[in-house]
Amino acid sequence: MLQDIQRAALDLVEEQGLEATTVGDIAARVGVSERTVFRYYPSKEHALMPGQQGLIDALVSSESAHHTPSGILEDLLAVCRELFSHEVEQRDFRRISRLLVQEPEMLRVVTRQERSLVEALSSALVHRGVLGTLQSLLIAEIVTACWRVAWQSFARYEVDGMDSDPVSLFDQTVRELGQLFPST
């Protein structure tokens, strides 16, 4: 049912656009009542976007042998890289990616939901006891930003019909990030 609703939601947004798609439409498409949609998803946004719980879990539960901010960041980005390559295989990841570009509002939905990621990750980092609050917050923001930028780049390629290797796209993002801070 969860998937039925999400599929219907994505179908409808592709057909009619985001703004024109109401929860009632989605419910009707699935053949359930509007109320039922809200039983499965806390909001219309969540029905459209599966959320990043997998990413959150992976990052929060990841271990790091390093004890420096830069080492920890590196490990977290490695986790992202790994997960990103798997995500692409998910059935609806590409559809959502295309919507990210075609419906600007979708990116806001994503960004809003990613707050949970930043909050969970930063507090998990603080909890490890190695990093300060500011460092943890900063790292969580950077990791999230990387994920979003890589994803958005991937999405652009998808829409343009170009084939792209998600992993190398992620690597490129991280590489560009590193180049922003030259070794002086």
Next chain:
Amino acid sequence: MLQDIQRAALDLVEEQGLEATTVGDIAARVGVSERTVFRYYPSKEHALMPGQQGLIDALVSSESAHHTPSGILEDLLAVCRELFSHEVEQRDFRRISRLLVQEPEMLRVVTRQERSLVEALSSALVHRGVLGTLQSLLIAEIVTACWRVAWQSFARYEVDGMDSDPVSLFDQTVRELGQLFPST
């Protein structure tokens, strides 16, 4: 009127919390109709948060003598640093800062609005012709993240009743950021 509404909105959120404060409450407090509130602000969120148009304008219109990604980032962060110190002088900046910590949902409001900043800045950077799309996007995300982290840190100090120098807080954020990418 713009300020009247915002003040009333902030007053009410401080008194009753964010969730309990309706647009009707705000309108009643100011003595206008609900409809009028929406004439001045496109949404309840905007009434609470003045938006970052000043920051957007400053960043987008800033000039940079540098032609490397790292140089441009450095200049953009300098603009932020400058603006940040001014923002703190604004009458309601501290109030909003406190709400950022006390009402978690407020941070989501901010984050959502900051999408405009990322979009405007990244497309402005692309337009300068020096940076690629991915680089521009990445820089815009980093700049925004820095602003948010510095602001959030400032807000935490505010709530804890500690005095803090916003500029040195911003500097610290940038410094920590740099340390995430060790010169190898």
Next chain:
DNA sequence: ATGAATCATGTCATGGCCTGACATCATTTG
């Protein structure tokens, strides 16, 4: 000063999102 145009505001209606309360039906379980 007058009449028209403009502007700010209010009122009303509507639609979409979301939640709580309760009824209903099917499934499971003892």
Next chain:
DNA sequence: CAAATGATGTCAGGCCATGACATGATTCAT
């Protein structure tokens, strides 16, 4: 078989947001 459980529908209501239109004030040209 009967009770408990769970999934779903129905209904009511509140809040956010927008469009259409009326009204009163202000401005401005004559």
